[in-house]
Every structure is written in C-alpha cells, then in structure tokens.
Amino acid sequence: MTKPPPWGANPKAGYPDRDRIYQVDNIKLNRKCLRHYFAREVHTQSYSLFPSPSDHFCARQPMQQFLLENTSAYRQWRARKLRNYPAQTEQLIVDIQNPCRLTQEEKGSLLRLCEKTNLAIYRIRYGDVLDKSIVAAIAKQLGLTHMDANFHADRDRISSIQVLPEGPGSSYIPYTNKLLNWHTDGYYNQDAQRIRAFLMHCVRPAESGGENTYLDPEILYILLRDHDPGHIEALMDPEAMTIPPNPENSERPNLETTGPVFVIDGPTQTLYTRYTARTRNIHWKDSQACARARSALQEILDDNPYRFHHRLQSGEGVICNNVLHNRTMFIDKPRSRRLLYRARFYERVARPDLANDMRHTDDVVAE
Ligand SMILES: [Fe+2]
Secondary structure (H helix, E strand, O other): OOOOOOOOOOOOOOOOOOOOOEEEOOEEEOHHHHHHHHOOOOOOOOOOOOOOHHHHHOOOOOOHHHOOOOHHHHHHHHHHHHOOOOOOHHHHEEEEOOOOOOOHHHHHHHHHHHHHHOEEEEEEOOOOOOOOHHHHHHHHHOOOOOEOOOOOEOOOOOEEEOOOOOOOOOOOHHHOOOOEEEEOOOOOOOHHHOOOEEEEEEEEOOOEEOOEEEEOHHHHHHHHHHHOHHHHHHHOOOOOEEEOOOOOOOOOOOOOEEEOOEEEEOOOOEEEEOOEOOOOOOEEOOOHHHHHHHHHHHHHHHOOOOOEEEOOOOOEEEEEOOOEEEEOOEEOEOOEOOEEEEEEEOOOOOOHHHOOOHHHHHHHHHO
16 A cells, blocks of 8 residues: 555656645655655555554654755754764673563663664673574564565575575675675665664674674764765665666575665655665766765765774674674684574664654653
C-alpha cells in the first residue's frame, strides 16, 4: 500500500508545478522539496513491514532538518545532535549480563546510544559467546525482527563472516582477510530491501588486525552540509550512484540499482545512506557537483574527529542503524579463524520520532 503524491496518483499525468507550494501532512513543500520527499519512495516502496502507512508521514516531521530549504530546522537539529556527542569509543560500550534477557537499564542504554550516535557496542560479561542464537535474541529485544537473507547467510539468515579458503564466495572481500573499504551494508539493494540496521557479534577475533572504524551518517551529513550545501544536493540526486548488475557476484541482485547517497527514508522518516568507496563496478553521475561532493565525502571519511575505532573482542558486538564502516586487514591464528556473526535488518534500532534527543531517556526505557 502506498500513499499517492499530492499532485495525483499518476506521476506522469500531473508532475508538480514549479511555482506552487504543496501542503503535505501539515508541511509546506515546493517542487524541489517534494522531489526529495517523495523521491524513490511512494512509487517504489512496499510498506508491508509496517502496520500503518499513514504513520510514516508523521506530524512530528523529523525529516524537515534534511531539507536544504529549511535552515532553521537544520540548525536546531544540528545543535541537538552535536550536544554531548560521545568523543570516545568507550562511551558506546554497554556491559550486559545475559544477552537473552536484557535488563531495562541495559536495553535503555543500547537504545539511547543508537538514538544519539546510531551505534552501540555491547559486551557480554558471562556466558557462552559461541551461541549463535544470541544474535537474534539481542536484536529482537531492540525491535529488530525482519532479517535480510543475503548471499552466504545461513538458513537462519545470519551470516558467519570468516575467511573462506576456497569455493563460492571465497574471493568476496568480506570473506577474506583483506581491508574492507568504507561502505554501508546493502548499498546495492533495491529500495524495498533497505538495510536499516545490522548487528555484528564477535565469537573470535583475529590474531592481529580486523579493527573497524565507524561513522554516524548523520554526522557525515552535517559535515558535508556545513562545508557546502551543494554537496548534499548532489548526493540527494536520485541518479547519483548506480550499481550495475553483476551476475558473477551472487551477493548483489542481478538488477541495476540507481539512487541517491542520502535519501529521506519514507517508512521511518529518517536519513538513509547508501555508499561505497569502491571504484570498480559502480557508476557515479557524470557532473562536477557530484565529483566535488564525492571528493569532500572521501576527505571526511579519511579524517574527522567523530569516527569511532574498535576491534571487537570475543563476546562483543556492534549494533547500529547501518552506519558507515570499514575494516582493516587481519591475520588469523594458525588453527582458529576470526569469526563474526552478522545479521541485517529492515527496521531501525531506535525509534525515529525521538530525533536523537538524549532528553527522551525515560520514554525509551519505558518502551
Ligand atoms: Fe559491512
């Protein structure tokens, strides 16, 4: 079920007027805003995962800050977002006693962190960290239930990420010990399969290396917009990034995927980011604005004070709203391979309507 745009159910029959202001759910939008608001959402997205389509365009209007035209909403949101933003990875770590029964305090801490930084790290104090059911158990307690079934996932849809010595997938970078460049998960997915969250649980670290660096996509948005709002416009272009079909790589659907880097995600009304730093098998829009934006984006990824570095230890896991991340190369122990369990989800961890305001702590804990 989809919601028709205000200019009519058939987009070809009634494209929005250049000079007209449209009223959508108590929000006034010109044609440019409408393009972002409805881009690739209304006509392509299945809302079947979510119970009430009308709630997706909620009255709280959390996406206003991402519209370039609304500078006051952006400034207010930016100030809230950066206020008390964690400076150290240690601030993201939550100790948990029993992953299958999180206490209200543990759950509240994980949710609060994901609201603030889109990222949290749990550390299981006791118990069997080999048990794969931990992954689904923790996720379920944080509202994540719809798992993506991807290439090399096991029957339970959870992937065992380790070096594959030979056979299918052994040359696919996540299953090697090579460096993994900056990306968001599922950047090649169609819109209806957006990966909004993932959980990565470490059973065994490597002997050395295998460290991850994470960057909250909302911070990336802020740094780019502060540098030049034109970068945001270029990266919100619905034709910014195209992933061609690649039948040799089963990880990706055999369909071309074209879309923006930043998009306002209709069902959750939050910023959704799809990005890969890879240079092969990707086509970027051929424009100066896009090239400048990509260059600025890469510079920010390479060096900014908001990045979090962490090497997952046995019993630790990262849970996040699909933040940007990379991985250094690693060396395995002789007879004990690095092993991580990874689950990808169509939901987000945190409630989007709380808009990253840490003052809503009580609401979250009481949920
Ligand atoms: Fe990844």
